[in-house]
Amino acid sequence: MEDVIIGLEIHVQLNRLQSKMFCGCSTAYHDSLPNSHTCPVCLGLPGSLPVINRKAVEYGIKVGLALNCNIEGETLFYRKNYYYPDLPKGFQISQYDYPLATQGHIMILGDDGAERNIRINRAHMEEDPGRLVHAGTIDKAKYTMVDYNRCGMPLLEVVTEPDLTSPKEARVFLDKLKSILDYLDVFDGTQEGSMRIDANISLKGGDRSEVKNITGFKGVEKALSYEITRQKNMQRRNIKVVQETRHFDELRNITVSIRSKVGAHDYRYFPECDLAVMRIASWVPAIRAALPELPDVKRERFVKQYGLADDHAKSLTSEIKLANFYEAVAARAAPKLAAVWIADVLKGELNYRDLSIESFKEEHMAEIVQMLEKSTISEDGAVQIIRNLLDKKGGTPREIVLALGLCKAEDDAVQKAVKEAVAESAAAVADYKAGSERALNFIVGLVMKKTRGKADASEVHRLVKEEVEKV
Amino acid sequence: MLSKLKAKLLAESCEEYLCRLFEGIGKSSLNAFTTLAKESALDEARQFDKNPGQGLLAGVPIAIKECISTKGIETNCSSRILRGYIPPYDAHVIERLKAEGAIIMGKTNMDEFAMGTSTETSCFGPTKNPWDQSSVPGGSSGGSAAVVAGGEAPCSLGSDTGGSVRCPASFCGIVGLKPTYGLVSRYGLVAYANSLEQIGPLTHTVEDTALLMEVISGHDRRDSTSAEGERHSYLPGLKDGICGLKIGIPREYFGEGVNRDVEKAVWEGIHTLESLGASWQEVSLPHTRYALAAYYVIAMSEASSNLARFDGLRYGSRQGGDMDWHTTFSAIRAKGFGPEVKRRIMLGTYALSAGYYGRYYLKALKVRTLIKEDFLRAFKDVDILASPTMPIPAFKIGERINDPLSLYMADVFTVPINLAGVPAISVPCGFAGHLPIGLQLIGPHFCEAAVLKAAQAFEAATAFHEAKPEVI
Numbered sequence: 053m054e055d056v057i058i059g060l061e062i063h064v065q066l067n068r069l070q071s072k073m074f075c076g077c078s079t080a081y082h083d084s085l086p087n088s089h090t091c092p093v094c095l096g097l098p099g100s101l102p103v104i105n106r107k108a109v110e111y112g113i114k115v116g117l118a119l120n121c122n123i124e125g126e127t128l129f130y131r132k133n134y135y136y137p138d139l140p141k142g143f144q145i146s147q148y149d150y151p152l153a154t155q156g157h158i159m160i161l162g163d164d165g166a167e168r169n170i171r172i173n174r175a176h177m178e179e180d181p182g183r184l185v186h187a188g189t190i191d192k193a194k195y196t197m198v199d200y201n202r203c204g205m206p207l208l209e210v211v212t213e214p215d216l217t218s219p220k221e222a223r224v225f226l227d228k229l230k231s232i233l234d235y236l237d238v239f240d241g242t243q244e245g246s247m248r249i250d251a252n253i254s255l256k257g258g259d260r261s262e263v264k265n266i267t268g269f270k271g272v273e274k275a276l277s278y279e280i281t282r283q284k285n286m287q288r289r290n291i292k293v294v295q296e297t298r299h300f301d302e303l304r305n306i307t308v309s310i311r312s313k314v315g316a317h318d319y320r321y322f323p324e325c326d327l328a329v330m331r332i333a334s335w336v337p338a339i340r341a342a343l344p345e346l347p348d349v350k351r352e353r354f355v356k357q358y359g360l361a362d363d364h365a366k367s368l369t370s371e372i373k374l375a376n377f378y379e380a381v382a383a384r385a386a387p388k389l390a391a392v393w394i395a396d397v398l399k400g401e402l403n404y405r406d407l408s409i410e411s412f413k414e415e416h417m418a419e420i421v422q423m424l425e426k427s428t429i430s431e432d433g434a435v436q437i438i439r440n441l442l443d444k445k446g447g448t449p450r451e452i453v454l455a456l457g458l459c460k461a462e463d464d465a466v467q468k469a470v471k472e473a474v475a476e477s478a479a480a481v482a483d484y485k486a487g488s489e490r491a492l493n494f495i496v497g498l499v500m501k502k503t504r505g506k507a508d509a510s511e512v513h514r515l516v517k518e519e520v521e522k523v
Numbered sequence: 524m525l526s527k528l529k530a531k532l533l534a535e536s537c538e539e540y541l542c543r544l545f546e547g548i549g550k551s552s553l554n555a556f557t558t559l560a561k562e563s564a565l566d567e568a569r570q571f572d573k574n575p576g577q578g579l580l581a582g583v584p585i586a587i588k589e590c591i592s593t594k595g596i597e598t599n600c601s602s603r604i605l606r607g608y609i610p611p612y613d614a615h616v617i618e619r620l621k622a623e624g625a626i627i628m629g630k631t632n633m634d635e636f637a638m639g640t641s642t643e644t645s646c647f648g649p650t651k652n653p654w655d656q657s658s659v660p661g662g663s664s665g666g667s668a669a670v671v672a673g674g675e676a677p678c679s680l681g682s683d684t685g686g687s688v689r690c691p692a693s694f695c696g697i698v699g700l701k702p703t704y705g706l707v708s709r710y711g712l713v714a715y716a717n718s719l720e721q722i723g724p725l726t727h728t729v730e731d732t733a734l735l736m737e738v739i740s741g742h743d744r745r746d747s748t749s750a751e752g753e754r755h756s757y758l759p760g761l762k763d764g765i766c767g768l769k770i771g772i773p774r775e776y777f778g779e780g781v782n783r784d785v786e787k788a789v790w791e792g793i794h795t796l797e798s799l800g801a802s803w804q805e806v807s808l809p810h811t812r813y814a815l816a817a818y819y820v821i822a823m824s825e826a827s828s829n830l831a832r833f834d835g836l837r838y839g840s841r842q843g844g845d846m847d848w849h850t851t852f853s854a855i856r857a858k859g860f861g862p863e864v865k866r867r868i869m870l871g872t873y874a875l876s877a878g879y880y881g882r883y884y885l886k887a888l889k890v891r892t893l894i895k896e897d898f899l900r901a902f903k904d905v906d907i908l909a910s911p912t913m914p915i916p917a918f919k920i921g922e923r924i925n926d927p928l929s930l931y932m933a934d935v936f937t938v939p940i941n942l943a944g945v946p947a948i949s950v951p952c953g954f955a956g957h958l959p960i961g962l963q964l965i966g967p968h969f970c971e972a973a974v975l976k977a978a979q980a981f982e983a984a985t986a987f988h989e990a991k992p993e994v995i
Contacts, residue, residue: 092612096832098605098713099592099614101746131828133875137848142831195845198836320875322824322884325718327747 055256056280058222059214060272062229063207065180065246066111066238072204073179074102074145081201082243086185094204096140101326104129108206109152109330111238112177113339115208116153118232118346119172125333127152129177129324134317137198138182146209148321151176152332158232159348160224163217170225171213180205183245202245214252219276222251226269227370231347235372253279258293263307266300275300278307350375358387367395373409374399380414385421393421393434401438416441419449433458466512469502470495474519481523492516525583525731528677532582533575537568541584541626548675555650555660555669557589558597559629567626578624579738585620586676588667589630590637591722592711593617596627600713601645602635604859605839614711615746616680616722616739623738628676631666635861636830637684637715639663640933642691643924644863651920652694653992654958658917661694663687667725668695672992678731680739682712684720685818686912686937689949692725693912693961696951696990698978699725700732701937703969704944705750708743714829716822719941728988729950729979733757736971750969757975765980766800768973771905775811776936781914785960788953789911792962792981796909799980806905808897810890811939815931817890818938820874820883827871833859866927891942898943902967907977910936912949912961936963946971950978951987959987 069079075093092100109127116123130148156172182200186193210229216222226249233239241247249272254260261283263275278300283293298307345353347369354365354375368378368391381390398412420437423429429437436458437449445452453459473495474481483491492513499512532540541564548556564584571582587593590600592610594617599605617627634644642665643649650665652658653673660669664681668691671679681688683701692699700723707722714720724735734757741754772793777786793803835841835855843854860868874883901908913933923930940947945968952962962981966974982988 092610095837097592097610097612097838098598098600098608098832099590099610099709099711100612101710103745103747133828133831135831135834135849135852137834137836140832140837142834143828318877320828320872320877320880322828322875322880325748325825 056217057214057254057256057260058216058218058276059252060210060212060216060222060225061250061252062210062226063180063248063250064115064210064233064239065243066108066206066208067240067243067246068238069105069108069111069206071105073105073108073177073206074204077204079205084201086197086199087201089201090203094140095200096142102145102324104327104330105206108177109332110335110339111206111236112152112175112208113332113335114236114238114343115210115233116156116175117336117340117343118236119153119156119158119175119210121153121156121172121175123153123332123336124150126150126329126331128329129327130321131324132178133320136181137196138184138200138203140182140200140203144178144181145324145327146178147176158225158228160221160228162224163221168215168221170215173211173213175208175210178207178209179203180207219273219280222276223269223273226272228347230269231370235344235346237344237372251276251279253283254293255280255283255287258283258287259295261293261296261298261307263298263300264310271300271302274305275307278305282307344372354378354391358382358391360388360391364391364395367399371409377409377412377414377417381417381421384415384418386425389425390417390421393417393424397435398438401435401442405442407442412438412441416449423449423453429453429458466499466503466507466515469499469507470512470515470519473498473502474516474523481520484520485523492520495520524726524728525580525677525734528583529581532571537571537582537626538565541565541568541628544584544628544675551673551675552656553651553653553660553669553673553675554648555632555666555673555675556586556628557599557601557630557632557647557666560593560596560627561629563595564626564628571624571626576624578622579734580620581624582626583624583678584626584628584676586628586631586667586670586679587617588664588679588681589633590682590713590715591616591680592713593627593630596630598630598713599646599839600636601633601647602833602860602864603646603840604833604835604856606646607840608838610711612711614722615708615743617711619739619741625738631664631670631679633666633681634663634687635864636713636826637663637682637687637720638826638863638867640686640690640930641918641920641924642666643920644861646861649920652917652958654696655917657919658958659694659920661691661913661917663691664699664725665691668692668697668699671695671697671725671727674991678724678726678735680722680735681725682715682720682722683937683941684716685822685941686934687720688723688725689912689937689947689961689963690934692949693951693963694917694959696959696961696987696992697725697727698729698732698948698950698982698988699723700736700948700971700974701940701946702736702740702971703750703946704941705748706740706946706969706971708741708746708749710743710745714825716825717829718825719818719822729948729975729982730758730761732948733761733975733979736975740971755969755972757972760972761976761979762983763976764800765796765977768796768801768907768977769905770796770801770803770977771806771901771908772803773808773811773901773908773910774805775808776910780932780935781911782916782955784953784955785911785914785916788955788960789909789962792952792985793909795984796977796981799984801977803909804905806901806908808894808901808939810893810897811935813890814894814939814942815935817887817894818934818942819870819931820887821891821942823867823871824874824884824887825871827868827875830860830864830868835859863927894939895943898939898945898965898967906966907970907973908965910963910965912936912963916955916958916960940965944968946974948974948978950981951990952981952985953987954990959990
């Protein structure tokens with residue numbers, strides 16, 4: 053598929069912020085009544101004025117740095133003028149010349165398994181418009197309602213160069229970007245509509261189409277795959293692919309044309325004089341110093357420090373919470389074994405239940421790994437404990453072991469060792485019967501040897517005594 | 524004036540005074556007030572009569588230009604498209620006025636969205652000049668000037684984007700100040716050209732303007748262009764005199780195109796200042812002739828974007844049936860805006876369009892920088908500048924309204940001040956026949972105190988501000 057050229061524009065809501073981009077309204081509007089999280093500023097009432105949310109700009113710089121971008125010394129806002137009902141001022145405050153961050157890159161694993169460098173053209177700040185709610189489907193709705201709660205949410209638009217060569221690579225790129233945003237703690241991907249993607253795609257020699265406003269990474273992959281098929285079919289039939297904007301219909305898994313670029317918008321960008329130019333050069337050192345360890349660096353460290361396989365390291369570092377969880381477990385139990393069990397088993401069980409890593413306790417996982425390490429429990433037993441804990445049947449791993457008798461196999465082994473040891477120690481048995489209590493210690497030692505020290509010594513003492521009495 | 528009024532209100536009754544004002548307005552033929560806030564104003568007056576309070580403006584009634592947001596009082600910018608819009612919030616200046624005990628009387632007529640020099644483009648029809656009811660009061664704050672000159676309100680607020688406070692002050696024979704850009708918060712001022720405009724007072728005396736400035740100026744964090752720093756006080760030292768003051772006379776502001784009576788009165792004014800201990804010298808502001816072109820490109824470009832929000836969806840009037848989005852909002856805007864507003868939106872849209880942006884908007888910004896530098900250079904040699912406010916006295920209603928270019932030309936001495944962002948005041952300095960003439964005094968950025976002091980000295984030495992038109 054080397055003839056496919058893909059570039060992405062990703063709109064990320066910086067929804068970990070408490071307030072909107074240019075006013076004091078709260079960003080926690082998701083469970084609220086329509087138009088209840090609004091004020092004169094985000095409603096664009098006559099006479100209202102925007103004030104920059106400084107924290108939002110800091111977050112933007114943070115992302116820019118994590119994407120290896122240059123941060124501009126001075127950055128400013130522009131007005132992007134167009135009429136739409138979700139845009140109450142008739143323009144969107146966005147950036148144009150001198151965006152916050154330019155010329156970055158991130159590494160991803162390409163389709164061929166080799167590392168690929170995906171260039172970032174720019175990252176700029178803007179305000180989210182409101183949300184249109186159509187009565188029915190977009191083409192058949194009799195009327196449309198507008199909810200301005202989302203209006204003014206801080207957005208960061210990340211624009212890539214056309215460096216992606218397949219729908220799968222686009223997906224891998226998005227996963228990587230999401231992982232970085234997660235590490236920076238600027239973005240909560242669980243909120244509806246928090247990341248929206250415009251995908252530009254063309255086949256070599258053809259014009260490009262832009263599929264707008266796709267939510268979900270699977271959607272991006274599907275929309276792009278559909279576009280490749282569509283454009284290839286057109287080429288095969290010698291129909292020219294025209295430059296146009298298309299909409300991805302998630303239900304039908306197809307893209308449909310919205311408008312051709314012929315009557316393209318002229319957004320009449322010009323500087324927003326209600327806001328001052330921001331001199332941010334001096335902000336950068338402190339923000340850079342406070343950047344957390346990012347996924348790639350952490351992955352390398354996991355490989356080196358814990359001796360993990362690269363796959364496991366990658367899986368464990370995809371989310372910051374998972375990585376932290378792993379490190380907490382690895383501090384108390386065998387790191388390699390912990391990696392296998394967290395990456396291969398726990399993650400799968402969580403995904404199956406649509407749960408996050410927060411629904412599992414670090415100390416529980418450490419205990420499970422410790423028991424596995426000592427062979428106190430079998431692998432099947434460990435899986436059962438994990439499932440039990442996730443399905444909220446209560447208790448600790450040890451209690452579950454006892455309750456479900458998961459230690460059985462191990463108890464049998466100890467019993468067996470006791471029987472063998474007693475049978476092999478006729479002299480010691482005789483000594484005991486003759487009144488030498490200490491003779492039992494020899495037999496206990498033998499049992500401990502047979503169980504490679506994993507049995508509980510006092511328990512073994514009790515069992516040996518019982519067995520000897522029977523002789 | 525206002526200090527005397529305050530004493531009178533304390534001795535007598537604010538309610539009765541206000542009732543008399545409203546009675547006069549009821550009989551007035553000036554068409555200067557658009558909306559009256561009679562009920563709330565009388566309520567506040569009765570409260571004042573019970574407990575006058577300590578505010579700087581306690582009990583003082585004030586009229587507010589239509590484009591300044593007033594909570595609960597219709598704010599329509601004299602445009603059909605905003606008819607019925609009652610703001611849920613007060614502009615910063617209104618909050619300040621209320622905090623100091625002022626009583627909001629109502630809203631005053633203006634050119635639609637402040638686009639005009641004559642208050643003729645209003646959807647409520649033209650306001651009349653109290654000195655000659657067949658003449659315009661100037662604009663765009665024509666209503667705010669006429670209510671003060673005509674005795675309908677003791678003071679008012681206007682807004683000045685390219686001369687909109689100073690022009691009507693000049694035409695109506697009162698005092699009007701355009702503050703330094705950033706001195707008064709624009710929060711709540713409905714934007715026409717947001718990089719140029721400031722809210723300013725219109726009063727009978729310089730002292731009243733200084734008093735109002737004490738109240739409305741100062742930092743507001745809701746306006747990012749609002750200057751930080753301590754609040755200024757303009758009353759102390761106001762009457763210190765102008766001995767040793769160096770006045771610059773910009774040669775480009777005299778001569779061709781200036782009415783002879785105006786030029787004569789202004790020169791007499793300059794000589795009066797000279798007799799008070801000031802000296803004058805000629806200076807040059809060489810880029811003046813590019814100011815009008817730059818001003819109109821910038822103002823119209825900004826306006827085309829600022830007025831985009833009026834689509835009838837959320838507030839204001841919504842005439843016509845519901846069709847698809849583009850048809851609906853286009854019809855609403857076609858019906859809601861008057862011809863001058865449409866002209867400016869279209870010209871501004873054109874100037875910002877791809878391919879023209881560099882040729883018009885960016886070029887205008889460069890000219891703006893040159894004009895600002897003209898002023899900075901001049902202020903190295905002199906303390907303030909003096910010029911006519913308007914090149915002509917008030918013209919007849921209907922005389923120029925169909926000739927937009929001649930109207931735009933009238934702003935020639937006021938717009939450079941907005942481009943440079945410096946403060947300027949207009950004070951009455953004579954008459955052309957029975958029509959007042961204004962003297963414009965211009966100061967460096969944030970030097971309102973110097974401008975006010977010079978204006979105060981001039982006023983104290985002359986009697987023009989005491990002349991009253993025979994209205995009512």
